[in-house]
Amino acid sequence: MPASYRSWCLDFYQHGIIAVPADAARLAFTAGVxxxxxxxxYRQYLPSLVRAGQVSLATxxxxxxxxxxxxQRLGLFADPYRYSDQARQRANLLTPQHRALAREAAQKSIVLLKNTDALLPLPKSLRKVLVVGSLATDAESTLGPWPGVGxxxxxxxxxxGIRNAVDPDTEVTYLPGTAPNSEQIEDLRSIRQAARSAQVVVAVLGESANQSGEARSRTHLGLPGAQDALLRELLATGKPVVIVLMNGRPLVLSDTVAQAPALLETWFLGSETGHAVADILFGDVNPSGKLPITFAxxxxxxxxxxxxxxxGRPPSGEGLYTSTYIDSPWTALYPFGFGLSYTTFSYATPHLSADRIASTDTLTVQVNVTNTGQRAGNxxxxxxxxxxxxxxxxxxRQLRGFRKVHLEPGETRTVSFTLDAQDFALLDEHWxxxxxxxxxxxxxxxxxTTDNQARFEVTDSRVLSGAGPSGRP
Incomplete structure (x- = not known):
């Protein structure tokens, strides 16, 4: 039972859903929790519930x-502290192998949202780099709002990570500028001077760990605090600015952010955050992450x-009386599944194994994907x-499959998907x-948002056996 269970019991009591908090204990316990x-x-209410005969001793x-x-199945009677072995902990936690895996997971999670004129990847031989934003040194926020024992x-x-990646002769200057929970910009004159003398500015912006997660809802989803104002100052210097976002939710990015030539979404990546971000920034790894959420x-x-x-009036961009806005495009800023690479890919028209199938048949969908850029990528x-x-x-539309493929420059591969009744099915009015x-x-x-499509027909209807409302449809 979660720690917040008692507050839920009190909420139910206050709203008349249950008579007293003890009822919540009785209902949960007799339900098998x-x-x-x-x-x-349970400690407070079960004894009295048993004495009153509302919960039986047999239960x-x-x-x-x-x-x-x-x-017993876990072996705790033989060794009650089997999962609290300090020697095993020292031998297995933060090992080079585990750090390497954490770094790889972080690399694959980063999403390249924008890269105007191929600003990224940056050369490691840059003479001067300015890193701005308190999140750049916020080790606690790399772990996110639920770090456990991290x-x-x-x-x-x-x-x-940036300092470890660049050449020894590269001068990396750091100025905090502002924090996500601050409305002030510190030492603005020094920031302007450092930006003007730098070749590239890396602005690490977004949310701190305690601004995301449980009980951390926000009504304003832009960059919190004075970060947008700081970004305006950086852009005003005329130097190229790379934004590294750290955040736990999709942000509503301002017009100021849109002026930056490069934008990386890095989330809260864990213990190897800095190395993974630098791997992407300086091109040791070609980004391949895709958005699992939509940015409005x-x-x-x-x-x-x-x-x-x-x-009833689907938005189309044409005609007056459709489901659009008069002050903004109706489409997403960055749609679900979006993510750029340091190379480019092209797609041929999907090829279907049949134009008409029965409800018991499977359908094979094939598409040729080509790396049209100059470097290998996923x-x-x-x-x-x-x-x-x-x-x-x-x-x-609904996502029904995805495949990650590695392609060398100029290489074409055929990617195949197989669809069946579980993919075609829906829940009818009777569930x-x-x-x-x-x-x-x-x-x-x-x-x-892809419009690369093909059509087929299912020739008969069929109720699926052995499936329920929790199934894939």
Whole structure:
């Protein structure tokens, strides 16, 4: 039971959902929730519930029996501290192998959102680099809002990573400028001078760890504090600015951010944050990450997601009375699945194994993907599906598959997907999973907005057996 369980009980009590907090303990316990982790609700209320006959001793005995069986399976009776072995901890935590894996995971999580005129990757032989923003040295925030037992002292910051990556003769200057929770810019004169003398400015901006996560909702989703003002000052120097974003949610990026030539989304990457960011900045690794969420242009667009359902007047960019805005484009700033690379890729039209299939058949979708750039890279090929006409409303498209492929410059590879009834199915008005006869559109490309498509028809309808409302449809 989570630590916040007791507050939930009190909320239910205050709203009349349960009569008293003890009722919540009774309902949870008799429903099979055997372990309560932190709220002390069971300790406070179970004895009186048993005495009053509202919870039977047999129920308590069965819950205890399940807990003891779980401990037995884990071997805790033979060694109750088997997972608290200091020697094993020293031997296995933060080893070179584990750090290498953490670094690789962080590299693959970074998303290149913008790279005007191929500013990135930066050469390691730069004469002067200015790093600005308190997040560049915020080791605690690299771990994010739920670090567990992670220690900030074990993390590599962005500034450390940059200094470790550049040539020995490169001068790296750091100025904090401002913090995400501050409305002040520190030492603005020094920042201007350092920016003018630098060849490139790396601005590490976004949210600190305590501004994201549980109970950290925000009504304004732009850069918090004075960071936008700091960025305006940096851009005014005329020097190229690379923005490194650290954040736990999709931000609404201002017009100021849009003026920067390069933009990296790095999230909270963990103990190897600095090394991974530097690997991307200086081209040791070609970015391949794709957005798992949608970035809106304006907070007024929220909720905004790729698998939305059409309105009666779908937005098209043409005509007056459609579902658009008069003060902003209706589309996302950066859509689900979006992410750039230091190379480029092209897609051929998808090829289908058949134009018409039965509901029991599978469909093979193939597409040729070519690396049209000058360096090797990884591309995440994404397949989306739409049921064009159905008995219940359907999303405009749904992700039904993705493949990561490595391509050398000029190389072409055929990427294949296999779709079946589980992919075509929907939940009908009776909550039955079924495939309905009709036309489908399949989209294959680099993100959820791709218009690279082909169509096929399912010739018959069929209710699927052995599936339920929690299934893939």
């Amino acid at each position: 055997d372990i309560e982790m932190a709220s002390q609700t 308590v005995d069965e819950a205890v029996r399940r807990v003891l069986k779980a401990k 220690l900030a002292a074990d993390s590599i910051t962005v500034l450390q 242009r304006n907070v007024g667009q929220i909720p905004l997601y790729y698998a939305y359902k059409n309105t 591309e995440i090929v994404q397949l989306y599906l739409r049921d064009d006409v159905a008995s219940v409303t359907r999303p405009v 039955r999973p079924m495939v309905e006869a009709g036309r489908f559109s399949v989209f294959v490309g680099a993100d959820s």
